[in-house]
Amino acid sequence: MAILFDIQRFCIHDGPGVRTTLFFKGCPLRCQWCQNPESQNSKPEIAFYQEKCVGCFECLEACPREAILSLPDQRVDRNRCDACGKCAEVCTQDALRLVGGDWDAESLLEEIAADRDFFLDSGGGVTLSGGEPLLHGDFLLEFLSLAKSEGIHINLETCGMAGYEVLSSLTPLLDLVYFDLKLMDSQEHARYTGAPNARILNNFSLLAEEFPAVQARMPVIPGVNDSEENIFQTAAFLRHNKKNSIHLLPYHNLGQSKLTRLDAGAEPFYIRDIPEDYLIRAREAFEKEDVHAIVYE
Numbered sequence: 001m002a003i004l005f006d007i008q009r010f011c012i013h014d015g016p017g018v019r020t021t022l023f024f025k026g027c028p029l030r031c032q033w034c035q036n037p038e039s040q041n042s043k044p045e046i047a048f049y050q051e052k053c054v055g056c057f058e059c060l061e062a063c064p065r066e067a068i069l070s071l072p073d074q075r076v077d078r079n080r081c082d083a084c085g086k087c088a089e090v091c092t093q094d095a096l097r098l099v100g101g102d103w104d105a106e107s108l109l110e111e112i113a114a115d116r117d118f119f120l121d122s123g124g125g126v127t128l129s130g131g132e133p134l135l136h137g138d139f140l141l142e143f144l145s146l147a148k149s150e151g152i153h154i155n156l157e158t159c160g161m162a163g164y165e166v167l168s169s170l171t172p173l174l175d176l177v178y179f180d181l182k183l184m185d186s187q188e189h190a191r192y193t194g195a196p197n198a199r200i201l202n203n204f205s206l207l208a209e210e211f212p213a214v215q216a217r218m219p220v221i222p223g224v225n226d227s228e229e230n231i232f233q234t235a236a237f238l239r240h241n242k243k244n245s246i247h248l249l250p251y252h253n254l255g256q257s258k259l260t261r262l263d264a265g266a267e268p269f270y271i272r273d274i275p276e277d278y279l280i281r282a283r284e285a286f287e288k289e290d291v292h293a294i295v296y297e
Helices: 058-062 086-090 105-113 116-122 133-149 164-173 186-193 198-210 228-240 254-261 278-288
Strands: 002-011 019-024 045-048 096-099 101-103 125-129 153-158 176-180 214-219 245-249 292-295
Touching (some): 019 133, 125 133, 133 153, 164 198, 176 198, 228 278, 278 292
Parallel strands (some): 019 125, 245 292
Antiparallel strands (some): 002 019
């Protein structure tokens, strides 16, 4: 079994062709700019959309653990809640939502099988995202074996923070890996993501040698990792590993609003004045270092 918090269809930026993207719950990093903070906790959670609540308190009556609060800006007592989802079931306004549900490998394959024609017509497939899919290594071995027997193209998106033996065990079942490189300085990496980067960089080097179809990516965060020094070091690292391209992903503030819905307690991370040309400048800096940079808007 694995816990997923979303399945998105008709994705066009998560690999070649039209894709179905599976979002796994749980992540070893705590990136301050995270677009999907609901992915970080490995367990199901209840999200509260305050702007949708009409104060009927049907949820209060439905909760068997008395975890519903009547406070105007907080609805869930996280210490009591076990994410059974009963409150979300009775909420007619969709103000309470269960984030995360259990899937077994066969049921998940059946779910994505309906999209097979789109995969075949477009050269697409399934993308494993999150969170960090590698936290579900045993499940992925089972699921990917089933998916590959159906001829489905598989792309893995990873932050690289896992034991290499997990990643290596999956490579025979993968067609492509999108591997995030955020910051080269380990102290800065720990400051902004909660963990140093030695394991991540080592995993990338090992994977690049073993698995040619690994593509580096970098979420470009203005003022954090778009400096000339970080780009220079990233480009040098890629060249050292015989890689000459990188995908640049844009920053946005959309993930920050989700923090309050989950009572996550993390400090909001807002960049209010985002330079219009920050992605262009990052691309030009990589090209100057002989690394081809592809910008995703």
